Amino acid sequence: MSNTNEKIRLEHITKRWGEVVAVDDLNLKIEKGDFITLLGPSGCGKTTTLRAIAGLDEPTEGKIFIDNKLIFSKKEEIIVEPSKRNLGLIFQSYALWPHMTVFQNIAFPLQMKKLPKPDIKKYVAQALKDVRLQGYKDRYPAELSGGQQQRIAIARMLINRPDIYLMDEPLSNLDARLRIEMRAELKQLHQKLEATTVYVTHDQVEAMTISSRVCVMNEGVIQQIGTPEDVYRRPANLFVARFISNPQMNFFDGTVKKENGKMVVEAGGFRLPVDEEKINGRDSVIVAVRPEDFYIADDGVEYHVDAQLPAGSSQIIMVSRPGEEQVALLFEGTFKNKDGEKMKLAVKPETYNIFDKETEKVLV
Amino acid sequence: MSDLAIQSGSPLLRRLKRNYSQPQRIIGLILLLLLLFFVFMPMVNLLYTSFTLSYSDQRLPEVKASGVEFEEGKFSLVHFRRVFMSKLSKPMLLIPLMNTLLITAGLTILSISWGCLLAWLVVRTNLPGKKALANIAALPYIIPSWVISLAWINVFKNQRIGGSIGWFEYMTGIAIPNWFAYGPVPIIICLSLHYYAYAFITVSGALASIDSRLEETGELLGANRWQVMRKITLPLVMPSILAAFILTFSKGIGTFGTPAFLGIPVRYYTLSTQLYANVKNGLEGDAYLLAIVMILISGITIYMNVKVIGARKSYVTIAGKGFRAKPIDLGKLKHVVFIIMVLFVIFFVLFPIYILLAQTFMEAEGDYSMANFTTHFWIGEAGSIGSKGQVMGMGESGILRNPSIYQGAWNSLRLAVLVSFLAAVIGIFLGYAIVRGKGTILSKMNDALSFAPYIIPGIAFGAVYLGMFAQPRGPIPALYGTFSLLVIVSLAKRLPFSSRTGTSAMMQIDRELEEAAGLVGAGFFKKFTRIIYPLTKSGFVAGFLLSFITTMRELSLIVLLVTPKTKVLTTMIFRYAESGFHQFGDAITMIIVVISITGTLLIKRFQSTSLVKGV
Ligand SMILES: Nc1ncnc2c1ncn2[C@@H]1O[C@H](COP(=O)(O)OP(=O)(O)OP(=O)(O)O)[C@@H](O)[C@H]1O
Ligand SMILES: [Mg+2]
Numbered sequence: 001m002s003n004t005n006e007k008i009r010l011e012h013i014t015k016r017w018g019e020v021v022a023v024d025d026l027n028l029k030i031e032k033g034d035f036i037t038l039l040g041p042s043g044c045g046k047t048t049t050l051r052a053i054a055g056l057d058e059p060t061e062g063k064i065f066i067d068n069k070l071i072f073s074k075k076e077e078i079i080v081e082p083s084k085r086n087l088g089l090i091f092q093s094y095a096l097w098p099h100m101t102v103f104q105n106i107a108f109p110l111q112m113k114k115l116p117k118p119d120i121k122k123y124v125a126q127a128l129k130d131v132r133l134q135g136y137k138d139r140y141p142a143e144l145s146g147g148q149q150q151r152i153a154i155a156r157m158l159i160n161r162p163d164i165y166l167m168d169e170p171l172s173n174l175d176a177r178l179r180i181e182m183r184a185e186l187k188q189l190h191q192k193l194e195a196t197t198v199y200v201t202h203d204q205v206e207a208m209t210i211s212s213r214v215c216v217m218n219e220g221v222i223q224q225i226g227t228p229e230d231v232y233r234r235p236a237n238l239f240v241a242r243f244i245s246n247p248q249m250n251f252f253d254g255t256v257k258k259e260n261g262k263m264v265v266e267a268g269g270f271r272l273p274v275d276e277e278k279i280n281g282r283d284s285v286i287v288a289v290r291p292e293d294f295y296i297a298d299d300g301v302e303y304h305v306d307a308q309l310p311a312g313s314s315q316i317i318m319v320s321r322p323g324e325e326q327v328a329l330l331f332e333g334t335f336k337n338k339d340g341e342k343m344k345l346a347v348k349p350e351t352y353n354i355f356d357k358e359t360e361k362v363l364v
Numbered sequence: 365m366s367d368l369a370i371q372s373g374s375p376l377l378r379r380l381k382r383n384y385s386q387p388q389r390i391i392g393l394i395l396l397l398l399l400l401f402f403v404f405m406p407m408v409n410l411l412y413t414s415f416t417l418s419y420s421d422q423r424l425p426e427v428k429a430s431g432v433e434f435e436e437g438k439f440s441l442v443h444f445r446r447v448f449m450s451k452l453s454k455p456m457l458l459i460p461l462m463n464t465l466l467i468t469a470g471l472t473i474l475s476i477s478w479g480c481l482l483a484w485l486v487v488r489t490n491l492p493g494k495k496a497l498a499n500i501a502a503l504p505y506i507i508p509s510w511v512i513s514l515a516w517i518n519v520f521k522n523q524r525i526g527g528s529i530g531w532f533e534y535m536t537g538i539a540i541p542n543w544f545a546y547g548p549v550p551i552i553i554c555l556s557l558h559y560y561a562y563a564f565i566t567v568s569g570a571l572a573s574i575d576s577r578l579e580e581t582g583e584l585l586g587a588n589r590w591q592v593m594r595k596i597t598l599p600l601v602m603p604s605i606l607a608a609f610i611l612t613f614s615k616g617i618g619t620f621g622t623p624a625f626l627g628i629p630v631r632y633y634t635l636s637t638q639l640y641a642n643v644k645n646g647l648e649g650d651a652y653l654l655a656i657v658m659i660l661i662s663g664i665t666i667y668m669n670v671k672v673i674g675a676r677k678s679y680v681t682i683a684g685k686g687f688r689a690k691p692i693d694l695g696k697l698k699h700v701v702f703i704i705m706v707l708f709v710i711f712f713v714l715f716p717i718y719i720l721l722a723q724t725f726m727e728a729e730g731d732y733s734m735a736n737f738t739t740h741f742w743i744g745e746a747g748s749i750g751s752k753g754q755v756m757g758m759g760e761s762g763i764l765r766n767p768s769i770y771q772g773a774w775n776s777l778r779l780a781v782l783v784s785f786l787a788a789v790i791g792i793f794l795g796y797a798i799v800r801g802k803g804t805i806l807s808k809m810n811d812a813l814s815f816a817p818y819i820i821p822g823i824a825f826g827a828v829y830l831g832m833f834a835q836p837r838g839p840i841p842a843l844y845g846t847f848s849l850l851v852i853v854s855l856a857k858r859l860p861f862s863s864r865t866g867t868s869a870m871m872q873i874d875r876e877l878e879e880a881a882g883l884v885g886a887g888f889f890k891k892f893t894r895i896i897y898p899l900t901k902s903g904f905v906a907g908f909l910l911s912f913i914t915t916m917r918e919l920s921l922i923v924l925l926v927t928p929k930t931k932v933l934t935t936m937i938f939r940y941a942e943s944g945f946h947q948f949g950d951a952i953t954m955i956i957v958v959i960s961i962t963g964t965l966l967i968k969r970f971q972s973t974s975l976v977k978g979v
Contacts, residue, residue, distance in 0.1 A: 091879075
């Protein structure tokens with residue numbers, strides 16, 4: 001049972017706020033050095049989970065282990081204090097103390113450890129250098145930009161050398177450009193320090209680019225855990241497929257048919273081959289095709305071009321067939337179609353996912 | 365990782381231990397015990413005492429006549445019968461009650477209409493010099509309510525009751541009739557001249573937040589100015605007018621100083637002065653029942669306040685983008701109104717203060733000639749001989765040389781400092797326990813109990829404490845006549861304000877700021893000194909100063925509780941006024957006025973907001 005590689009383990013964690021179930025029977029193992037992202041829409045229980053790990057909130061049920069040591073158990077009433085869990089947390093709001101200068105903010109954790117003053121000075125100077133804010137030590141948080149505040153929050157978290165980093169949407173207050181820069185910085189930081197990281201976000205692109213594993217949540221329940229590639233290519237259910245795709249997943253109602261002795265699903269005019277076993281007698285299913293998984297083929301299905309939305313190096317094209325929902329396509333490079341023209345499309349083999357209509361679980 | 369040794373014991377024990385080692389719980393529990401002891405118990409005791417016999421009740425005719433053997437502490441309806449169902453009811457309860465209601469109704473109507481009119485003029489019209497006018501017009505809010513009544517006496521008193529003539533008779537030779545010098549008319553006028561400031565401040569705040577485009581829309585749709593006023597403006601400020609109305613009303617019920625100065629000399633009693641008289645005459649049981657009546661009336665008005673305001677608070681429009689407040693052109697009336705305003709300010713705000721000041725430099729009261737000028741009442745030596753060969757000031761020295769005044773000033777000062785410091789500290793702790801424990805019963809009880817003193821008029825609260833601490837209670841010895849009693853009663857009366865201040869200060873501190881400190885090992889003490897206190901400091905200082913001023917000018921709350929040893933400036937003024945010794949009293953009043961104004965200016969600096977918004 002004991003796994004030397006395991007850092008954090010949540011067992012049957014449930015958190016209720018009165019009637020609201022914020023987290024429902026959550027089980028999660030996090031390996032040493034992992035960069036795991038909790039991803040999900042607003043209110044799905046990401047912050048609640050993070051705060052349970054940090055020990056700031058007390059789950060209603062369940063157990064939490066860190067390094068295979070029990071640090072929380074509702075049944076046994078064991079709660080190890082947050083400060084004794086050896087973890088660092090960046091709050092969604094950063095929670096920088098507004099009345100303290102940058103220096104005082106970063107020095108505070110060391111002062112709590114009663115380090116001698118010269119040491120504190122030395123460490124804080126180093127930390128400021130690490131986040132490239134040397135000249136800012138006497139400023140107050142209000143006098144810093146969002147990105148600088150964020151880096152102060154990182155420096156404050158790192159100064160204690162915790163071996164778990166918890167980050168709650170640290171980039172959500174930044175503008176798009178800065179967000180991309182900071183993503184890269186966080187990733188490098190993680191690679192350098194190799195601390196286990198639990199990262200919360202509701203931005204699927206961020207989750208995809210930054211993490212080694214993604215944990216998709218909805219309404220307090222884990223939908224899927226896997227590598228970014230996994231959750232992108234093989235979504236476990238319709239929710240994940242819908243949530244992960246970018247710009248937007250296309251869904252078709254599909255009818256299962258036998259043609260020339262082979263099973264096919266007919267959806268949006270396309271005929272997509274499937275395994276008979278997986279379909280298992282169903283006659284209607286839901287088919288999901290990612291925008292980038294279409295190509296132009298002479299023998300393809302005819303679609304009508306409604307609108308073209310250039311997006312720099314790629315281009316989004318909205319197409320439709322009479323009486324059916326719009327379909328989004330994503331093509332690399334620029335495209336010379338005109339609105340109102342027709343184009344013939346086909347779906348790349350083995351890229352689409354098929355879901356059960358009732359359970360919404362993935363079949364293919 | 366941490367050692368798990370701290371996790372020893374059974375799960376249940378661990379849970380209890382953890383729950384009751386949360387700082388907000390410990391603090392909450394301690395505060396709850398204090399509140400129960402200093403707020404709840406005294407009220408229960410008040411009820412209890414009014415239905416039992418006390419030692420001094422032996423001499424009551426009703427007790428003697430009953431033939432039953434006297435037994436201290438026995439349940440008895442004697443006081444109840446005396447107050448509610450006997451020949452005494454009329455002079456003791458009914459007449460004072462009617463007087464109280466009359467005065468309160470009069471002063472509420474006067475001060476609300478005047479306050480609203482003033483607010484409208486100052487906020488919504490193009491009256492010249494309105495900013496300066498607004499600030500001076502808010503002055504009565506700052507100085508004690510009874511100051512104007514002292515000035516009134518100086519201006520309008522007559523030979524017959526006042527002992528000497530006032531400024532008016534001196535100037536004009538016209539003798540003032542009693543009904544204008546004393547009794548309900550001057551009481552209502554004087555109180556209105558103080559309480560209009562409440563309506564003025566609240567309503568001008570509401571008016572300032574109304575977007576004038578709402579009114580313009582009305583005009584565009586063909587309504588004339590009067591219709592706009594009635595149909596649009598008035599409904600929008602109605603909630604704040606109601607708030608001011610009920611606040612003024614409930615304050616009026618309990619007011620003491622003014623009816624004491626202007627009513628008692630002509631035997632015109634209100635509930636508060638009757639209560640005072642009863643205590644002075646050793647009729648505590650009766651007094652306590654009057655206190656209960658006052659608490660009930662005041663409680664009902666405040667309950668209505670919460671109901672009415674709670675339901676309609678959201679009514680005031682929130683100014684969004686493009687907010688405009690176009691001043692209404694008064695046209696030619698502008699100058700007339702300006703002159704009226706200036707006259708008002710001169711006669712009713714500045715003149716009273718001038719009169720009091722002038723009075724302190726008069727050898728003989730009521731003689732405004734230069735020959736009568738003396739500095740004796742400020743710096744004269746004891747036993748100084750006046751111009752007519754008489755001993756001045758009954759042989760007492762001027763207040764700046766009088767050790768007795770210094771003792772009173774010292775008492776006032778240390779009372780105000782202690783109370784405001786403790787109130788501010790307790791306020792922060794209360795705020796912490798209430799906000800951080802939000803949703804728990806403990807938090808709700810602390811919230812409710814700390815609000816309770818708000819509904820109890822000052823003099824009734826004094827009576828409550830008199831009943832409670834005249835004898836030893838549990839670990840606490842008899843406190844009557846001690847300085848500590850004054851501290852405790854003033855502190856308890858400040859609780860509603862300090863808990864409001866503390867709660868709102870604490871709500872500004874994001875819980876995460878505290879958690880971030882906890883995460884790196886800061887315990888409660890460190891969190892408090894390094895995070896919470898620094899972040900609440902400015903509110904703390906402002907709260908401190910506000911309590912300081914309030915305590916410095918407090919009279920009704922402590923008038924029943926002071927003894928010669930624990931006298932403070934305000935009660936000395938009261939005694940001087942009672943014995944018709946105005947110069948000394950007025951001189952001390954001037955000192956309190958100066959302290960109040962200075963304190964308010966300091967508060968403004970700390971809060972950097974104007975007392976009157978939107979001007
Ligand atoms: N202190 C609280 N009291 C009551 N309900 C709460 C509290 N904190 C969270 N909740 C509820 O629990 C649910 C999950 O909240 P949580 O903060 O974990 O969401 P989240 O996934 O972090 O969302 P977001 O992306 O908006 O931050 C929500 O329905 C929320 O309303
Ligand atoms: Mg969150």
